[in-house]
Amino acid sequence: MTLTQGSCAEGFESVREALELQLASREELGASVCVTVDGEPVVDIWGGHTDTARTTPWDRDTIVNVFSITKTMTALSALLLVDRGLLDLDEKVAHYWPEFAANGKADVEIRHLLAHTSGVSGWDRPIELADIYDHDAAVARLAGQAPWWEPGTASGYHALNYGHLIGEVIRRVDGRTLGRFFAEELAGPLDADFHIGTGPEHFDRIAPLVPPPALEFDLSTLDQDSILVKTLTSPLLDYERTADPQWRQAEIGAVNGHGNARSIARLQSIVSGCGVLDGRTWLSTETVDAIFREQADGVDLGILTPLRFGIGYGLPHAQTAPAVPDGKVCWWAGVGGSFVVNDLDRGITFAYAMNKMAPGLIGSDRADAYLNATFEAVA
Numbered sequence: 001m002t003l004t005q006g007s008c009a010e011g012f013e014s015v016r017e018a019l020e021l022q023l024a025s026r027e028e029l030g031a032s033v034c035v036t037v038d039g040e041p042v043v044d045i046w047g048g049h050t051d052t053a054r055t056t057p058w059d060r061d062t063i064v065n066v067f068s069i070t071k072t073m074t075a076l077s078a079l080l081l082v083d084r085g086l087l088d089l090d091e092k093v094a095h096y097w098p099e100f101a102a103n104g105k106a107d108v109e110i111r112h113l114l115a116h117t118s119g120v121s122g123w124d125r126p127i128e129l130a131d132i133y134d135h136d137a138a139v140a141r142l143a144g145q146a147p148w149w150e151p152g153t154a155s156g157y158h159a160l161n162y163g164h165l166i167g168e169v170i171r172r173v174d175g176r177t178l179g180r181f182f183a184e185e186l187a188g189p190l191d192a193d194f195h196i197g198t199g200p201e202h203f204d205r206i207a208p209l210v211p212p213p214a215l216e217f218d219l220s221t222l223d224q225d226s227i228l229v230k231t232l233t234s235p236l237l238d239y240e241r242t243a244d245p246q247w248r249q250a251e252i253g254a255v256n257g258h259g260n261a262r263s264i265a266r267l268q269s270i271v272s273g274c275g276v277l278d279g280r281t282w283l284s285t286e287t288v289d290a291i292f293r294e295q296a297d298g299v300d301l302g303i304l305t306p307l308r309f310g311i312g313y314g315l316p317h318a319q320t321a322p323a324v325p326d327g328k329v330c331w332w333a334g335v336g337g338s339f340v341v342n343d344l345d346r347g348i349t350f351a352y353a354m355n356k357m358a359p360g361l362i363g364s365d366r367a368d369a370y371l372n373a374t375f376e377a378v379a
Contacts, residue, residue: 119147163253
């Protein structure tokens with residue numbers, strides 16, 4: 001019995017087999033996997049169900065909240081402005097957003113925002129999740145607060161506020177909100193079904209998320225003033241709220257993008273194609289190369305995980321992301337397991353989106369299985 005639908009080019013059958021194995025074992029509920037080579041899909045498969053009762057199939061156009069994969073779309077949006085000469089990675093944030101200079105942030109640069117090294121990895125308390133739906137109020141708070149560590153000295157994962165920070169810069173430079181800019185400059189022209197701010201007309205296609213098991217440790221037992229606790233609880237991400245219309249429709253460029261593997265791979269193929277897709281140059285070689293300017297390498301202050309960051313993306317790390325190949329490669333993951341890898345050496349983009357969340361903050365055994373099958377196929 002075939003458990004997946006979609007196309008799989010000769011030589012990539014192992015990717016389909018890997019997904020079918022996870023579906024058959026019920027480790028996977030519903031998911032999509034897409035692999036492009038030189039911008040063309042060689043794997044575009046999906047299977048399983050959108051509901052835990054397994055009554056509603058995961059269809060070709062099912063979309064899902066992919067959490068921090070959204071950050072790669074936010075970064076790509078900013079890189080478009082960099083390429084157009086409208087945004088300088090080494091310029092002060094306050095040059096574009098004067099209010100941001102307050103409380104010791106005058107020297108924070110654009111690259112610091114994109115690489116999670118700005119010192120502003122969350123909001124000062126008190127802050128509730130619903131408070132970040134109001135972009136104007138949320139960014140005003142970020143502009144007014146002091147950094148939690150010396151900017152530029154280390155990464156501290158900008159878990160929920162990455163899109164607020166970069167989105168406000170985009171708005172100051174371009175005039176459009178992040179969600180509108182992304183839709184009009186990237187998703188629309190590329191016919192990519194990915195949304196930062198998802199309208200009600202798409203709600204019936206969204207696969208509800210199945211939260212992971214509870215954390216093995218209790219954050220309340222840790223130092224409440226630590227960067228880790230403040231980053232992860234200011235505010236606390238409540239997975240149950242991701243089904244709320246208010247969450248879906250807000251433009252939260254760090255974590256509430258909705259799409260599937262096909263749309264993720266389509267958009268990110270700009271990067272794996274060294275800036276060229278469909279015969280159009282979206283980014284210059286110089287701008288793409290900037291992604292690989294290492295900004296931080298060490299234990300991240302926000303999630304206490306070893307990470308290497310370039311501009312807007314993670315760089316290969318054998319310990320934290322063992323299935324990501326070395327080379328001119330950039331990647332990122334969404335909490336629960338969603339994953340994207342851009343391999344510029346081979347012209348490959350890998351993307352995976354699912355609704356049953358795995359434990360942990362970065363990756364999953366399932367994501368690794370699909371990644372391994374993909375890169376073994378092209379070895």
